[in-house]
Amino acid sequence: MTRVCLIEDDPIMGEALTQRLQLEGFDVVWQRTGGEGLQYLVKVGSDLAVIDVNLPDLSGIELFECLLREPGGPPPTLFITGYGTIEDAVRVLKLGAADYLTKPFSPTALIDKLRQLADAVPATGETEPPDALGLSSAMRRTAAELARIARHVDTPLLIAGESGVGKEVVARRLHRLQCPQAPFVAVNCAALPETLIEAELFGHERGAFTGAERRRAGVFEQAADGILFLDEIGDMPLPLQSRLLRVVQSRQVTRVGGTEPLEVAARLVCATHRDLAALVREGTFREDLYYRIRVLEIQIPPLRERPEDILWLAERFIAEHGRRFPDERRVLGAADREYLLRHPWPGNTRELQHALERACILGHGQHLALGPPTDASAEAGLKAQAQAGERAAILAALTAQDYKVTATAAQLGISRKTLWQKMKRYRLSRPDRGSR
Structure with missing residues (x-):
């Protein structure tokens, strides 16, 4: 059962939400102040949190910022905000909150959002799979597709996406679902010299070429009844594509220099960051191979999406x-x-x-050294420059008005009180006339 920590000071709304969420199957813990909610989330924890922005002792934003400083961080959090505090709620979203609802809101809308979040996290007492792919709907959908794809062990799979997006991670997840005890063999087609890639894929007999002093099994044989992962398939030389097509169609491979075909049991999983359809139109990738390796296809969106x-x-x-x-x-x-x-x-x-x-x-201590190293110094420099400019402007106005505060404040467009505060901050005072 998914545990929800509700932090709401309004007794009527708190009771109503607690009852409705319990009816919907959630395990609800209702905390009535920000301090109590913070203490509970730090000491006990929760799968999800629903936090009101306006609390009597500690604002929801301050509470969330406190949780961010904790080692475990906050749970997926949904904020409740009234009119006039939406800007604050959006600011918290930038810090990692999941979403927010504005009052008055439909309980159904709250429940729908909580169910979406609950689908992405394990309930209390359950362990998140070590090979989970992500919280986003796209990666949860990919995980669900892999569970179905794992049943069809002979069907090729194409994984597409930008470089660095995690295509091999997805392939290894399929391996753990389909055949965790069998081999997983990964080959980067773009990293192999064109003169060696054929022998690497299909193996070779002794004496097949200069330097082939003994028989060597290719990656199809090495993968046995597991998974062969061919990364950057779009960079495979065109002449070699025809031979790969024959292997995929016949489920047999012949070593370089050999005559006897060997049965191929491994599942073929290919990956590419390139647009294979465009390569087909350009004539640099075989159309028949393209359709053969993408019987099943998974598209992984970039991280920014x-x-x-x-x-x-x-x-x-x-x-x-x-x-x-x-x-x-x-x-x-x-x-x-x-x-x-x-x-x-x-x-x-x-x-x-x-x-x-x-x-x-x-980093140092618990702090990360994240971002450009000059960020902090640049920010400090800009602040000092702005303060220096403000001090110079005030000093010029005071001099022009013979240090008459009322007239100087009017010239600057600020109140007398504000001018006094700034004069104190910048240590500006009427000079001793005797020193002139």
Whole structure:
């Protein structure tokens, strides 16, 4: 059962929501203040949280920011906000909150959003699969498709997506679903020299070519009854594509220099970041092979189109680094989360992983060294420059008005009180006339 922590100070709304959510099958814990809710989420935890922005002791935003500083971070959180606080709620969304509803709202809308979040996280007491693909609807859909695809062990699969998006991760997930005890053999077609790729794929007999001093099994044989993963299939040379087509169609392979065909039991999974249909039109990829390897196809969207997965992946990369290097355990802070969600990640998951590895290595204490190293100094420089400009403007106005506060404030367009405060901050006072 999914546990929901409801933090709401209104007794009528709190009771009504608690009863309705319980009727819908949720395990609801109702906390009436921000402090109580924070203490509960830190000490006990919850699968989901519903937090009112306006609370009597601690605002929902402050509560969420406190949770961001905790090692485990906040659970997937839905905010309830009234008119006039939507801007604050949007600001929290940028820090990683799941969504928000404005009052008055339909209980059905709240339940629908909670069910969407519940589908993405395991209920309390359950363990999230170590090979889960993500929180986004696209990756949950991919996981569901893989469960069906795993039943059809002879059908080729094509995985498409930008570089670094996680195509091999998806292929390995299929392997764990389909045949975890069998081999998983991965080959990057773009990384092999054209002179060796044929022997690498199909194997060779002794003496088949210069340097072939003994028989060698190709990757089709090595994969046995497991999975052969051919990455960057779009970079395979055109002459070799015809031979691969024959293997896929006949389910047999003949070693280079050999005559006896060998049965192929492995499932073929191909991946590419290129537009194979465009390559077919250009004549650089065989049309018959294209249709043969994409009987089943999975398209993985880039990371920028599934922001729900960014923080989810980041937490896992940081946790994995902490397990490997216990003295470098870092925590994802509020500023880190905002940076991660703002960055476009053109290199996708691979870029995110490398950025976090660097941030963990160069960080101090629990803090990550995330983002351009000059960000903080640049921000401090801009602030100092703005303050210097403001001080100069006030000093010029005071001099022009012979330090008459009322006249100077009118010239600057500010109140007398504000001018006094700024004069005190910048240590501006009428000079001693005797020193002139």
